[in-house]
Amino acid sequence: DERADYVPSEEASFKRYGNDGKHAYVTLTRERMTTREVVVVLARAFSIPAEQIGYAGLKDRHAICTQTFSLPRDLLHADFRTPNSLGAIGSRCVAEGLVLEGEPQWHQSKLRAGQLRGNRFEIVLSDTDVAPGAALAQARLISGVLKRSGWANFYGPQRFGKSGPGAVLSRSRNVLAGRVEGRRSRRPHAKWLDTLMQKALQSALFNEYLARRVRMGTFSMLLQGDLVSQIHSDARPRLAKVVVPENKVVTDANDLASQVPVLKDAHVSEEDVAAFIAGEISFAGPLYGANMGKTFGSAAELEASVWCEHMPGMSLS
Numbered sequence: 222d223e224r225a226d227y228v229p230s231e232e233a234s235f236k237r238y239g240n241d242g243k244h245a246y247v248t249l250t251r252e253r254m255t256t257r258e259v260v261v262v263l264a265r266a267f268s269i270p271a272e273q274i275g276y277a278g279l280k281d282r283h284a285i286c287t288q289t290f291s292l293p294r295d296l297l298h299a300d301f302r303t304p305n306s307l308g309a310i311g312s313r314c315v316a317e318g319l320v321l322e323g324e325p326q327w328h329q330s331k332l333r334a335g336q337l338r339g340n341r342f343e344i345v346l347s348d349t350d351v352a353p354g355a356a357l358a359q360a361r362l363i364s365g366v367l368k369r370s371g372w373a374n375f376y377g378p379q380r381f382g383k384s385g386p387g388a389v390l391s392r393s394r395n396v397l398a399g400r401v402e403g404r405r406s407r408r409p410h411a412k413w414l415d416t417l418m419q420k421a422l423q424s425a426l427f428n429e430y431l432a433r434r435v436r437m438g439t440f441s442m443l444l445q446g447d448l449v450s451q452i453h454s455d456a457r458p459r460l461a462k463v464v465v466p467e468n469k470v471v472t473d474a475n476d477l478a479s480q481v482p483v484l485k486d487a488h489v490s491e492e493d494v495a496a497f498i499a500g501e502i503s504f505a506g507p508l509y510g511a512n513m514g515k516t517f518g519s520a521a522e523l524e525a526s527v528w529c530e531h532m533p534g535m536s537l538s
Contacts, residue, residue, distance in 0.1 A: 225285060225345070226344065226345040227281070227284040227344055228285045228287075228342065229280060229284055229287070229340050229342050229343075230286070230340065230342075231278075231287065231289060231337055231340055231341075232337065232339045233337065233338065234336055234337055235328065235330075235332070235336055240327065241327050242326075242328045243293070243294050243295065243327075243328075243330070244294055244327070244330065244332070245294060245301070245326070246325060246332065247290055247291075247311065247321065247325045248288070248290075248321070248322040248323055249289075249290065249319045250285065250287045250288075250322055251288075252284075252286075253283075254282060254286075255280070255281075255282045256276055256280050256286075256288065257279075258282075259288070259290065260274050260276065262317050262318075262319070263290060263292065263314070263317075266314070267297055267310075269292065269296040273331075274290055275290065275331040275332030276288060276290050276291070277289065277333070277334060277335060278334060278335065278340075279380070281379050287322055290332065291330075292310070293331065294327075307324060307325040307327070308324070311324060311325050334420075338453065338455060339453075346360070368500070369500070373431050373432075373434075373435055373440060374431075375428050375432075376424035376425075376428055380420075380424045380425075381425065386424075386425040386428065389418070389421045389422060389424075390531050390532075393418055393532075394535070396419075398535070423508045423509055423510060425531075426507070426509050426527060426528065426532075427506050427507065427508060427509075429527050429531060430506050430527045433526075433527060434523070442497075443461050443489045443493060443494060443497050444489075444504070444518070444519040444520045444523070445461075445487055445488065445517075445519040446460070446461070446516045446518030446520035447460070447461045447489070447504040447505075447516065448516055449504055450504075450505045451502055452500060452501055452502065457514075458514055460516070460517075461490070461493045462489070462492060462493050463488060463518075464488055464489075464490050487518065504520075507527075525537065
């Protein structure tokens with residue numbers, strides 16, 4: 222079964238709330254179903270609007286996927302709202318053909334997109350041209366190189382559908398232009414489809430940005446003004462520390478804004494460069510939109526260049 226060759230699962234960034242809460246979290250395993258299809262099943266099973274069901278990201282149909290969903294307690298039937306009803310919630314999920322992983326838990330907040338530490342993947346390589354032992358040795362060698370150098374974590378083709386990222390960029394330009402002009406689609410599920418298109422647009426632009434850094438030779442270095450993330454941390458990305466003339470270390474974007482004349486002479490601090498080389502931090506690519514992290518200098522120029530190339534005539538603000 223090819224689906225068993227690709228098994229993604231989530232590494233949660235949220236903590237369990239305790240014995241009570243406003244949302245029930247259920248972790249489910251399924252096959253031959255997209256995340257959206259699971260949401261539709263849960264909405265029907267618990268008689269709640271699909272948009273009220275939370276999840277951290279989209280998963281593939283052609284895989285055995287394990288994923289957590291949140292169900293709003295106040296919209297559930299009375300039989301599922303009592304403190305002791307978690308077992309009944311799990312049983313209803315199983316009755317719908319889903320595999321329940323562990324016990325459901327109460328949580329205080331709806332599960333939001335991106336609320337993940339990351340995803341873990343089990344991948345089986347088959348029909349190799351070399352003997353299994355040699356293939357394993359080669360895989361370990363490649364893994365060692367990637368651990369030292371990191372890799373460009375592009376969004377995969379499943380994010381863009383059959384038409385590909387080029388069609389996503391074209392359709393997204395039309396959707397955004399319509400919003401600017403006050404036009405809204407009235408087709409069924411328009412809101413959900415527009416949201417999906419927005420996420421696909423963010424992914425396509427992120428890939429373009431990352432590809433640009435690879436081509437420019439700046440993938441293996443920090444740029445002035447980069448946002449950086451601590452590896453395996455839930456903390457929000459921060460600005461890489463920069464050193465401006467007079468050896469003053471600046472970490473606040475507002476402080477930097479007042480020093481525009483000297484930014485051309487600023488450079489990333491030795492502390493952050495060392496942490497980057499050691500694999501303790503990584504630069505964070507842009508997810509274009511209202512909540513996009515604020516960069517400056519070389520990093521901001523690159524972000525703006527990618528946007529202008531693919532979304533001409535549209536303001537990033």
